[in-house]
Amino acid sequence: MLSFYHLAFILSILGVSWAGNCIDQFCPPGTFCDERPGPCRNPPCATILACLPIEANGCARMECQAPKVCVERVRPCIGRSCKEIATCETPNTCASVVCPPSQKCHVENGTPTCKKHIPPTRGIIGKAVLDEKQFQDN
Template sequence: MLSLYTIIFLVFTVCHADNCIDKFCPPGTFCDERPGPCVKPPCRTILACLPIEANGCARMECKAPQVCVERVRPCIGRSCKEIATCETPNTCAAVVCPPSLKCKVENGVPTCKKHIPPTRGIIGKAVLDEKQFQEE
């Protein structure tokens, strides 16, 4: 149950902004984006620092045989919002790999493997000048 201090704190930490990427929240809380009150779209997002107990799988239950998986939404603070989803066990959807790794199923077991994205994936539709790589 939320204490009076927490409720007052939440009211004062709510602010109008676009996203939680560069919003700092105090320890024990995380930033959450909520749709703001709006008469006519486009509507602004309201950011709130919520107690960590409300983050990720803490308040979500999955029906068997699925399991709850948390994926962190990038932010600048230490406690970022965790997006919870229900996934089938023993699949890559149920595995969260570090940023430099990618899940691959080998012999029926999902594992995180080193992944180096191709240059085209990093620079999008831009084209490299091949002349810069040729020796003169």
């Protein structure tokens, strides 16, 4: 019979873990981390972290009915290949555009476009006060 430590070692080799979440989980190249609800009798259940093949990530296994298109949004993580959340969205809308972190989508002349967006300091640091003059151009 396998002890808990032997089972944990075997599962770690297979890329399965019960600790933490995918934000701080490393997976081998060609795989990504996915969080799955673990088996248990009394919820809430522990989350199982599994390193799955990259072919199962995002839009790779999802089809959308026309006229919708599949859009991938990356869930933040520290590994090279993070989980991509796939959704079906209407084309030519901001929902169908994925902008870089420092940009926000705006519709101009019926076309969604990513524009540079710097949030005000109040939205970042709450009630703290910064000298706004340091951010102004001279």
